[in-house]
Amino acid sequence: MSKKSPGDFIKQVLGRPVIVKLNNGADYRGILSCLDGYMNLAMEQTEEYIDGQLKHKYGDTFIRGNNVLYISAQPKK
Amino acid sequence: MSKKSPGDFIKQVLGRPVIVKLNNGADYRGILSCLDGYMNLAMEQTEEYIDGQLKHKYGDTFIRGNNVLYISAQPKK
Amino acid sequence: MSKKSPGDFIKQVLGRPVIVKLNNGADYRGILSCLDGYMNLAMEQTEEYIDGQLKHKYGDTFIRGNNVLYISAQPKK
Amino acid sequence: MSKKSPGDFIKQVLGRPVIVKLNNGADYRGILSCLDGYMNLAMEQTEEYIDGQLKHKYGDTFIRGNNVLYISAQPKK
Amino acid sequence: MSKKSPGDFIKQVLGRPVIVKLNNGADYRGILSCLDGYMNLAMEQTEEYIDGQLKHKYGDTFIRGNNVLYISAQPKK
Amino acid sequence: MSKKSPGDFIKQVLGRPVIVKLNNGADYRGILSCLDGYMNLAMEQTEEYIDGQLKHKYGDTFIRGNNVLYISAQPKK
Amino acid sequence: MSKKSPGDFIKQVLGRPVIVKLNNGADYRGILSCLDGYMNLAMEQTEEYIDGQLKHKYGDTFIRGNNVLYISAQPKK
Numbered sequence: 001m002s003k004k005s006p007g008d009f010i011k012q013v014l015g016r017p018v019i020v021k022l023n024n025g026a027d028y029r030g031i032l033s034c035l036d037g038y039m040n041l042a043m044e045q046t047e048e049y050i051d052g053q054l055k056h057k058y059g060d061t062f063i064r065g066n067n068v069l070y071i072s073a074q075p076k077k
Numbered sequence: 078m079s080k081k082s083p084g085d086f087i088k089q090v091l092g093r094p095v096i097v098k099l100n101n102g103a104d105y106r107g108i109l110s111c112l113d114g115y116m117n118l119a120m121e122q123t124e125e126y127i128d129g130q131l132k133h134k135y136g137d138t139f140i141r142g143n144n145v146l147y148i149s150a151q152p153k154k
Numbered sequence: 155m156s157k158k159s160p161g162d163f164i165k166q167v168l169g170r171p172v173i174v175k176l177n178n179g180a181d182y183r184g185i186l187s188c189l190d191g192y193m194n195l196a197m198e199q200t201e202e203y204i205d206g207q208l209k210h211k212y213g214d215t216f217i218r219g220n221n222v223l224y225i226s227a228q229p230k231k
Numbered sequence: 232m233s234k235k236s237p238g239d240f241i242k243q244v245l246g247r248p249v250i251v252k253l254n255n256g257a258d259y260r261g262i263l264s265c266l267d268g269y270m271n272l273a274m275e276q277t278e279e280y281i282d283g284q285l286k287h288k289y290g291d292t293f294i295r296g297n298n299v300l301y302i303s304a305q306p307k308k
Numbered sequence: 309m310s311k312k313s314p315g316d317f318i319k320q321v322l323g324r325p326v327i328v329k330l331n332n333g334a335d336y337r338g339i340l341s342c343l344d345g346y347m348n349l350a351m352e353q354t355e356e357y358i359d360g361q362l363k364h365k366y367g368d369t370f371i372r373g374n375n376v377l378y379i380s381a382q383p384k385k
Numbered sequence: 386m387s388k389k390s391p392g393d394f395i396k397q398v399l400g401r402p403v404i405v406k407l408n409n410g411a412d413y414r415g416i417l418s419c420l421d422g423y424m425n426l427a428m429e430q431t432e433e434y435i436d437g438q439l440k441h442k443y444g445d446t447f448i449r450g451n452n453v454l455y456i457s458a459q460p461k462k
Numbered sequence: 463m464s465k466k467s468p469g470d471f472i473k474q475v476l477g478r479p480v481i482v483k484l485n486n487g488a489d490y491r492g493i494l495s496c497l498d499g500y501m502n503l504a505m506e507q508t509e510e511y512i513d514g515q516l517k518h519k520y521g522d523t524f525i526r527g528n529n530v531l532y533i534s535a536q537p538k539k
C-alpha cells in the first residue's frame with residue numbers, strides 16, 4: 001500500500017467495499033461512494049451491523065464525519 | 078446513485094422520506110424539508126423511534142446538526 | 155410548512171409552544187421566546203420533563219445551544 | 232418577560248437567585264453575580280444539589296460555561 | 309464579593325485554597341498557583357478526592373482547562 | 386529517545402509496528418504508514434484488539450485523529 | 463514552586479518523572495520528554511496504570527493532548 005498521506009489511502013478505497021466504524025460502536029458496510037474534507041461520507045448498498053449482527057439494509061446513506069472512528073478496506077472477495 | 082460529493086447525496090433526498098439517526102441512538106423518520114451548512118435540518122411529519130418503537134409524532138421538527146450520526150434515504154413505498 | 159432553511163422553521167415557531175429536547179434526555183416545554191446564532195434560547199413558562207414526567211416548573215429559562223438535540227413545534231391546542 | 236435575545240434574559244437575572252444546571256446533572260443555586268461571553272459565570276452563596284439533595288455550600292464559585300445546560304430564574308420568595 | 313467579570317473572581321482566589329471540580333467527578337483541593345486564558349491551571353499541595361475520599365497527594369499539578377467544571381474558594385480556616 | 390517535539394517521536398515510529406489506542410478503549414496494532422496534521426493516520430496489517438483479545442484483522446485502515454488516545458512504539462521483535 | 467503561568471509548571475517537570483491522567487481514567491507514568499502547544503506529549507519508559515494496577519510497559523509513547531486531564535510531578539525518589 002504506497003501512500004504518502006492518510007488521504008491517499010481514502011482515495012484508493014473510493015468505489016470499493018469498506019467498513020466504517022462509528023464511535024457509537026456500530027459498523028456500516030457498503031461501497032464508499034465519496035467523502036469530503038470534513039470526513040462526511042456517502043455510501044451505497046449500506047448495511048448496519050451492531051455487535052456483528054446485521055440490523056438494517058439502508059441503500060444510500062450519508063454519514064457525518066465527526067462520528068467516524070475508522071474506515072477499513074474490506075478484503076476483495 | 079451518481080454523486081460527486083456527500084452534499085449531492087443530501088440534495089437528492091430533499092423532500093423525500095428519510096431516517097435521521099442521532100448520536101443518542103434515536104431515529105427520526107419523516108420528510109427532509111431542508112438543511113443548512115451546519116447539518117441543522119428541518120423535517121416534516123416527524124416520528125421519533127427509540128429502539129425501533131414509535132414514541133412520538135412531532136410534525137415539524139428542527140434537528141441540530143452536530144448530533145446527527147447519519148441520514149439514510151427511506152426506500153420509496 | 156414552506157421553509158427554505160432550518161432557520162425559517164425556527165422563526166415560524168417563535169412565540170409558540172415548543173418541546174426542546176436536550177442531549178441529556180430531558181424535555182423542556184414552554185413558549186420559545188427567542189434564540190441566537192449559537193442556538194442559545196430563552197423560554198417562558200418552562201416545564202422540565204424527565205422520562206415523560208413533569209419534574210419542575212421554571213418560568214423563564216435560558217438554555218445553552220450546544221446541548222439542544224431538537225426543537226419541535228407543539229401541536230396547537 | 233420582554234426579551235429580544237437570550238442575552239437579555241441573562242441580564243434580567245443578574246444579581247438574582249438562579250438555578251444553574253450543569254451537564255453532569257448537578258444544580259448550583261445561588262446569586263448570579265456575573266458572566267462573560269463564554270457563559271463562564273460567577274455565583275455567590277452557592278449551594279450544590281445532586282438529585283435534589285443539598286451536598287455542599289460553597290460561597291463564591293466560578294463555573295465554566297461549556298458545562299452549563301440551562302440557567303433558570305428562581306421564583307422570588 | 310465585588311466582581312465585574314468571572315475573571316475577577318479567579319484573580320481574587322489566586323494563591324488561596326480552592327476546590328477544583330473536574331467533569332470526571334473528582335475534586336482537586338490545594339493552592340491555586342496560576343491559570344491561563346484556556347483555564348489551564350497549576351496547583352500546589354494538591355489533593356485528589358473521589359466521592360469525598362482522599363485518594364492521592366500530588367504536590368505540584370497542572371490541570372487542563374477544558375475538563376474544569378467549577379472552581380470554588382475554600383472557606384478560610 | 387532524542388526528541389525535541391512530540392512530532393519527532395511520531396516521525397521516528399513511521400513505518401514501524403505501533404499500538405494505537407482509541408478513546409473507545411480498543412487497540413489497533415500494525416505498521417504506522419503515515420499521518421497528517423489532524424493526527425488522522427493510515428495503518429497497514431491492522432489488527433483490532435478489544436480488552437486484549439484479537440477481534441479483527443483489517444489490513445489497510447484509516448483512523449480518524451480525534452479519537453486517538455495514544456500511539457506507542459511496539460518493542461522491536 | 464515559583465510559577466507565573468501553568469506553562470512554567472510544565473517546563474519545570476520536563477525530563478522528570480510525571481503522572482499523566484487521561485480522561486478515560488488511566489494513568490501514564492514515565493519521563494515527560496516533551497510537549498507541544500496542543501498539550502500533545504511524548505513520554506519515555508511509559509507505564510500504563512488502570513485503577514492503580516500496572517497494565518502495560520510501553521517505552522516511548524505519544525499521548526494526544528485533548529485527552530489529558532492533569533499532569534502531576536512525581537515526588538523525587
